[in-house]
Amino acid sequence: MDYVYGPGKNHLFVPGPVNIPEPVIRAMNRNNEDYRSPAIPAMTKTLLEDVKKIFKTTTGTPFMIPTTGTGAWESALTNTLSPGDRIVSFLIGQFSLLWIDQQQRLKFNVDVVESEWGQGANLDILAEKLAADHSHTIKAICIVHNETATGVTNNLATVRKLLDHYSHPALLLVDGVSSICALDFRMDEWGVDVALTGSQKALSLPTGIGIVCASPKALEASKSAKSVRVFFDWNDYLKFYKMGTFWPYTPSIQLLYGLRAALDLIFEEGLDNVIARHSRLGTATRLAVEAWGLKNCTQKEEWYSDTVTAVLVPPYIDSAEIVKRAWKRYNLSLGLGLNKVAGKVFRIGHLGNLNELQLLGCLAGVEMILKDVGYPVKLGSGVAAACAYLQNNIPMITSRV
Amino acid sequence: MDYVYGPGKNHLFVPGPVNIPEPVIRAMNRNNEDYRSPAIPAMTKTLLEDVKKIFKTTTGTPFMIPTTGTGAWESALTNTLSPGDRIVSFLIGQFSLLWIDQQQRLKFNVDVVESEWGQGANLDILAEKLAADHSHTIKAICIVHNETATGVTNNLATVRKLLDHYSHPALLLVDGVSSICALDFRMDEWGVDVALTGSQKALSLPTGIGIVCASPKALEASKSAKSVRVFFDWNDYLKFYKMGTFWPYTPSIQLLYGLRAALDLIFEEGLDNVIARHSRLGTATRLAVEAWGLKNCTQKEEWYSDTVTAVLVPPYIDSAEIVKRAWKRYNLSLGLGLNKVAGKVFRIGHLGNLNELQLLGCLAGVEMILKDVGYPVKLGSGVAAACAYLQNNIPMITSRV
Amino acid sequence: MDYVYGPGKNHLFVPGPVNIPEPVIRAMNRNNEDYRSPAIPAMTKTLLEDVKKIFKTTTGTPFMIPTTGTGAWESALTNTLSPGDRIVSFLIGQFSLLWIDQQQRLKFNVDVVESEWGQGANLDILAEKLAADHSHTIKAICIVHNETATGVTNNLATVRKLLDHYSHPALLLVDGVSSICALDFRMDEWGVDVALTGSQKALSLPTGIGIVCASPKALEASKSAKSVRVFFDWNDYLKFYKMGTFWPYTPSIQLLYGLRAALDLIFEEGLDNVIARHSRLGTATRLAVEAWGLKNCTQKEEWYSDTVTAVLVPPYIDSAEIVKRAWKRYNLSLGLGLNKVAGKVFRIGHLGNLNELQLLGCLAGVEMILKDVGYPVKLGSGVAAACAYLQNNIPMITSRV
Amino acid sequence: MDYVYGPGKNHLFVPGPVNIPEPVIRAMNRNNEDYRSPAIPAMTKTLLEDVKKIFKTTTGTPFMIPTTGTGAWESALTNTLSPGDRIVSFLIGQFSLLWIDQQQRLKFNVDVVESEWGQGANLDILAEKLAADHSHTIKAICIVHNETATGVTNNLATVRKLLDHYSHPALLLVDGVSSICALDFRMDEWGVDVALTGSQKALSLPTGIGIVCASPKALEASKSAKSVRVFFDWNDYLKFYKMGTFWPYTPSIQLLYGLRAALDLIFEEGLDNVIARHSRLGTATRLAVEAWGLKNCTQKEEWYSDTVTAVLVPPYIDSAEIVKRAWKRYNLSLGLGLNKVAGKVFRIGHLGNLNELQLLGCLAGVEMILKDVGYPVKLGSGVAAACAYLQNNIPMITSRV
Structure with a gap:
């Protein structure tokens, strides 16, 4: 029984609970x-x-x-x-x-x-x-x-x-x-x-x-x-x-x-490799946000989080609408803005057992949603920025070399 | 990974956690x-x-x-x-x-x-x-x-x-x-x-x-x-x-x-039918205990429990040995006696999604263990007593009639 | 037991066996x-x-x-x-x-x-x-x-x-x-x-x-x-x-x-909606291939397949290397070229219980791999082309409206 | 979805498909x-x-x-x-x-x-x-x-x-x-x-x-x-x-x-131990059949099977009725008699990943069914005979000693 079945995998990008391997x-x-x-x-x-x-x-x-x-x-x-x-x-x-x-x-x-x-x-x-x-x-x-x-x-x-x-x-x-x-x-x-x-x-x-x-x-x-x-x-x-x-x-x-x-x-992956993977996912997400012309809720680089990115939306957009659309149209689960930042940010959780291509699917989805809600994003821009970084930084999978 | 694999199903008769359907x-x-x-x-x-x-x-x-x-x-x-x-x-x-x-x-x-x-x-x-x-x-x-x-x-x-x-x-x-x-x-x-x-x-x-x-x-x-x-x-x-x-x-x-x-x-089963099933399981267990010549820890019928039966063992037997043997030889999990009744009782949990033949397998196992530890049980006696009652009382499975 | 564990989901894009919901x-x-x-x-x-x-x-x-x-x-x-x-x-x-x-x-x-x-x-x-x-x-x-x-x-x-x-x-x-x-x-x-x-x-x-x-x-x-x-x-x-x-x-x-x-x-999805979804996935994939400046193995539009796209690679690239890299670096499974087209094409399977964001993750991955093997792809180009089409064509998920 | 849910485990004793561990x-x-x-x-x-x-x-x-x-x-x-x-x-x-x-x-x-x-x-x-x-x-x-x-x-x-x-x-x-x-x-x-x-x-x-x-x-x-x-x-x-x-x-x-x-x-169990376990299960089943006063379809000991026992029923009983009742009342699956022996035998499959207490639950069930269909079985007799043998022959579970 699923209450609200959608075709394909649910893309789970709330900052918890996260994808179980x-x-x-x-x-x-x-x-x-x-x-x-x-x-x-x-x-x-x-x-x-x-x-x-x-x-x-x-x-x-x-x-x-x-x-x-x-x-x-x-x-x-x-x-x-x-x-x-x-x-x-x-x-x-x-x-x-x-x-x-x-x-x-x-x-x-x-x-x-x-x-x-x-x-x-x-x-x-x-x-x-x-x-x-x-x-x-x-x-x-x-x-x-x-x-x-x-x-x-x-x-x-x-x-x-x-x-x-x-x-x-x-x-x-x-x-x-x-x-x-x-x-x-x-x-x-x-x-x-x-x-x-x-x-x-x-x-x-x-x-x-x-x-x-x-x-x-x-x-x-x-x-x-x-x-x-x-x-x-x-x-x-x-x-x-x-x-x-x-x-x-x-x-x-x-x-x-x-x-x-x-x-x-x-x-098996190595705790330090797990942490490095989160660093890649965080960096890639932030590069995409920047490419979209949006601001990170986090005000200084020293506080950037590698597990969750809260993205500020322009004042004419309700970030809750982005989260709702993600779920209703793209089978994508994003995090709402909470309390003081309700309506102002949406959150991309990028923690847990997650890899880069999963994140890129999410980022591509966010681009389409931004367009849906009237933000003039250049489609592909965030994914391109993330890929440019990731293509240089993703290591080979140790067990497969 | 299982720490201690044994062939066939584990017979889980502790009074919780119980078998999951x-x-x-x-x-x-x-x-x-x-x-x-x-x-x-x-x-x-x-x-x-x-x-x-x-x-x-x-x-x-x-x-x-x-x-x-x-x-x-x-x-x-x-x-x-x-x-x-x-x-x-x-x-x-x-x-x-x-x-x-x-x-x-x-x-x-x-x-x-x-x-x-x-x-x-x-x-x-x-x-x-x-x-x-x-x-x-x-x-x-x-x-x-x-x-x-x-x-x-x-x-x-x-x-x-x-x-x-x-x-x-x-x-x-x-x-x-x-x-x-x-x-x-x-x-x-x-x-x-x-x-x-x-x-x-x-x-x-x-x-x-x-x-x-x-x-x-x-x-x-x-x-x-x-x-x-x-x-x-x-x-x-x-x-x-x-x-x-x-x-x-x-x-x-x-x-x-x-x-x-x-x-x-x-x-689907009906809550009252679930309760009636527990009553059958409890009664059958008590009839077996009686047939074995053992005493129920519960001193009066008015207090008999249909979810767990604590069985008193003779003073020359350590009930913990029964529980240990059950697990080590028969892949059967029984409940220990706790605190004041440690060593004196072992417990058969008969609650949850459980049917009569599962219980009878457990009772047959208990008979063998009793024999193992030196109690002069008549093999088959408890199962016979339980069956005599159950054969008259088990209803047909509604969905299969 | 997994022979070759990699973090996150395996991105399964061979044209069968496909993802099981x-x-x-x-x-x-x-x-x-x-x-x-x-x-x-x-x-x-x-x-x-x-x-x-x-x-x-x-x-x-x-x-x-x-x-x-x-x-x-x-x-x-x-x-x-x-x-x-x-x-x-x-x-x-x-x-x-x-x-x-x-x-x-x-x-x-x-x-x-x-x-x-x-x-x-x-x-x-x-x-x-x-x-x-x-x-x-x-x-x-x-x-x-x-x-x-x-x-x-x-x-x-x-x-x-x-x-x-x-x-x-x-x-x-x-x-x-x-x-x-x-x-x-x-x-x-x-x-x-x-x-x-x-x-x-x-x-x-x-x-x-x-x-x-x-x-x-x-x-x-x-x-x-x-x-x-x-x-x-x-x-x-x-x-x-x-x-x-x-x-x-x-x-x-x-x-x-x-x-x-x-x-x-x-x-539940509706067979015709399932078929329409495959049409979207096929179209999106072909638009990405075109944006990459690559050719579809299928020579005429009338034969285009909405379940699998065989992509021709330039003569200086071995398509088997693309498939190998996909698996070894990106946890992405692509289809090999077979027999006469071995080395010449790689295949993206886009059939079964699959949604658009899954495909976009795959397409982003393919872009990085193309770069890895020396093809001068513009990162983000394929995803952008696919998104431009998909953002106009993905329907709302019926059960969630 | 289950077509015909019954409480507790299904007791699967057909000679295939058998219980999966x-x-x-x-x-x-x-x-x-x-x-x-x-x-x-x-x-x-x-x-x-x-x-x-x-x-x-x-x-x-x-x-x-x-x-x-x-x-x-x-x-x-x-x-x-x-x-x-x-x-x-x-x-x-x-x-x-x-x-x-x-x-x-x-x-x-x-x-x-x-x-x-x-x-x-x-x-x-x-x-x-x-x-x-x-x-x-x-x-x-x-x-x-x-x-x-x-x-x-x-x-x-x-x-x-x-x-x-x-x-x-x-x-x-x-x-x-x-x-x-x-x-x-x-x-x-x-x-x-x-x-x-x-x-x-x-x-x-x-x-x-x-x-x-x-x-x-x-x-x-x-x-x-x-x-x-x-x-x-x-x-x-x-x-x-x-x-x-x-x-x-x-x-x-x-x-x-x-x-x-x-x-x-x-x-892990050891192939020879697996075979020995089947021998125990077969022997126990035959001892039960004998105790019930019924005949094994197999005419000579040299042909006895340790994986399946076909039990002959008296002419006044339809063995198909036994199989039907097993399923409808006891959540027990037995094998039908086929072709020439249809109506004359029912079969107990005792092969695969199965242990003794599972079999004893089945045997207790068969006793009750025999009574249900009018055969004058002494309840507990088969289980007693099987237990007498098993209690002397079941080894300790190696991984638990």
Whole structure:
């Protein structure tokens, strides 16, 4: 049953959930199993080891929680902080906004640093706040690595530098939902204390696992954190880790096998090659946008995102109309503009298990839609610009050489 | 990849996760989709309507939360109660124990009514407490409909009668994880205020949806409940229900299609026929246990469960050995005894999309295992007793007549 | 297991086997069944009725044989002809060549009418032969509707007109392997006596069913045809059709369910809309080829094929290198040039369940490859030409309006 | 879509098509691929090597033909024999009958040796014929290893001994459809010249590959065999084997991956263990039949089949009624009695990827059906007898110890 069948493949270019590769769909095509048999713990053990690699951590402790990114946020916060704790949080788009809303509802004292949507986190203000915080009232810095609503990537290395510069002990909590496994992310090197992602993003799985990784410092903090928590409590996991059964409650058997297959594909391609592929896809998309004569919502090159591009449309066009037409005429799924940028941007998600020709099909589609809605695009211009770059940069497929 | 391949089908008789029917596996065999396109809300709308039928409610409001049963518990509690609220909760086995643990960690004032494991909730004590509670300090009664650890089904109709008798306004919160869609459950008729189940139980799906259904009274209570909650907050859902987009965060596309298929199968068979089938499976299992000369962990017939049977083994046998052998020699998955009954019982789950011949294969296997571990069973005896009953009671398959 | 994994989707543009739509993959994702139960005959009955629609026949009798196109050819010939029979057959490319080879090995007296590869069947010579054949020694005309090797579509209406003009009773046997369900094909109107196709072509299924449809005249001929046949014998099928069990030997359960789903999709889209979609894809491809400054192997517009385009490359380029690079660098599968046109053409298959954005991704890929191999293509030129046409011609998706 | 949905698993106990293991279903859950890319030939090469192992041959040449068992028969005959050739063929049941019918229609001079249905091939008569055939007019001996209609296994070693004893050069052609991969079969040791099976039997795949294996002597014979053949011609395969592309026409991509997975499972279990498992299943079934007080259609122990048991019912019962009831009430698929034994026997297929508990569920079901149709069976008796044997003989699952 499909509600709205269209011929051919759906071209899925929302920034999540993303395309699932066939080997992963196959791996999940299975009956349930007893998760208390020796098989599931054995597999879980390999997953916990391997999942650390995508965070680039050797010292972190991962938790694969049956939840979404929103739940992963909650797990990161409630396990490390106590109600009333002061935290610095950056508002730069819809997803950082939602996280801040959560932080406030969880009763933290949130010191919001706002930027114009399209800009990155204002780290100058962070520097000021850290400099001023001699008594270390700031317990955590919460930052979205990649703001999915605007296509802005924040510079985490600089955040770490600032914390180090001021010898500030605040925890560094990072939403890596639309970055980890696609953008350069280095948990250990950057001293990230909690990093998190969701299975339906760059891992290219269905929704259903919120992966949270805690540094030793974060684990230590969890011992005294007073936020009320049960379902999201790391302690329950740690207890079962010790017993070797791993699961305080029932995991999705299918997602575990799916994650196994997804990690295998990532390691076969090579995590750095995966990241390089995302860089190619991001660059190609931006070149197309430029060729179309349109502006990137992201205001400076330093914040360009390699996983999602938010494209500003001229004021006489409603970007929601572009998204609607994409779906109704071209079987193409694009991302809407959200909240402050609703109607003003449409988004091209270019993350996950995706290759260049898939993106080019999408870009060709966008050109036709732009024409549909009255924008005087030169057909072929974006594809030409993207191809000119890609033809010089796509590597041979290793397994086929 | 399978960690521990064995020839033929795995015989899955743990009381969850349970066997997924082929049409449901097929329905989930798909790529991701944009959950913000018109297709997913349209499907969600039908799901929310149809899911009410399995709760037998017309006035309830369902929430399909991307979580497990443990998360569904948390959602039920935090949306209706405030820290410090007095609740009466029945401890009759491992799962009621875990729920009580959660209640305590969520800072409620839990008035625990304990029974011997193998007995049902002590409703006489409930009556006493209700009688004594003139000032209505009891805010909620928390009860597990079917305790999965001991195979005990509580009488919810009596709970409602007591509440009505004493005109007590306490909310009635019910864990229906191993009952709903398999046992007779009547949310509206029994005045249940919050009922919940998990997708991997009688619905016969993978783990991943905690379905929580709230009565109008529970929704009203949620307006003043002070428990801190974000991920599990019903309000976020209600806001999106109003907008017609339904999802405050990303659902699993695959599970939505799977739920659609699962409900279609249940309605095709007829919910009452599904319940009757579980009654046949439960009866047949108990007849086998009796024929083997073994005892049911459940001490009285009134508490017999039609979804899981916990079988007591003689003191000279370790029930864990039975479970281990089942898996290692017969490709049969049985449930372990948990906590107080560890080593003393093994459990046969007979819920979900399961038919009589599947159960008979399991029962034949159990007979051989009993012999393996030194119990002097008469081979064939349990199967004979079950068959004698089933041969008189299995209906023709409607679609094939 | 995949032998040669590459990131993202494989872009499958060989002219068969073609892309299978997800609903069809799902429908085939199942265990075996007893093909003698009432279920399979019931489904087979609907398939036989519905399969006639894709041949546009009401009087034909279809046979769904567990074989390939080659087997379907053999079935068409051996059931209608006797060794030594004179048949006229057109050699215009590799697949007509192979069919002629089969005809000769089956001991028919084959009167071969050869055209240059890239031209259609020479119907003037057919006219001459028919005119001269007063004694009706010609028992059959064998013609490939669409020559997959060169992308040439023959004019069957004209063949029928000639036969009628000369009142010639020869049977008209048509290979519709790469045409039926994609090109305009009218069995009854054009008086085709045997038409055939394979499941892996425009039906968008796996290989495994050769579908052969026989006119009443062909069935009559089969009664006296002396060619030895057993596996391919229509009589065995007819016997089982009469009994209502339909299958003289075991069919593939999975392909039957797959065919059911494939036909459902075709009827949902509308067969004429499917054909119109192929026309758009064919036109768009030809416009791209022209924009690249390359030549179509097909020499005249009247023969242009809407299911496959064979593109001539300049003499200094080896077309096999293009196909190799497509696969090794871009995860794109193109068709090789075969036999006489090996090295000279590469082929773009644009048939089956395929949409415009998929094709545009392919065309963008071809442009990059052309550049890779030293052809001075203007990047974006083909895509631009295709888009200019498509943007004016793609209809809205009916189910989504 | 299912035509006739019933709750729980279908219990598939027809002697083909048989249950497909989940890993094989998974492996086939995929899109089409270009079969001319380097990937498919690479996989095909491993398949051709590995498939020889299930025939126990090192010198044979396998052909994996897109067809059914009937097509495989035709391939075996037409590639090695010429019209008019004298062959000795044994009629012992419906499938040998059908093969003989094919042999006659292919114009061979068939010397039929008939046995009562339920008996094996009469090898005494074979001995006489060989003894008398000084001029070697007999070109081939055609024998079904396991007659699926009656559950009779012929002794191939004895056939070979007779041929050797009389130094007779006749080819030995063996239908191994319901034996290879399940019964002890030794192509090289027994000097079998052509052996064949179908994918939907003990290999536990869907229908669609007829696997034919030819000895060097058979290949030699194919050079002078005058039977007309094209689709089934080994020469076309041999030509493509030499080129390294392997396929004269399009194979099913899905079945190739499925076969890869099926062979992997067989080798993981160990072919001899697979055969031993079939022996256990066969023995258990026969013990049950005996316990029910019913007779095996197979008249002597030496002919007992470990892949299918045909059970004789008392004259007052119509065995077709048993099969019908199995399906309509118990979701159990049993085999009908065919032709001479129609109404007199029902068949239990116990071949393929099947384990003991699955069989016991079937046997319990048969007991209830026997009672349904008025046979005074003692419920549990067959299961008890089978369990008594199995409990002593089932090995531990290697991967789980």
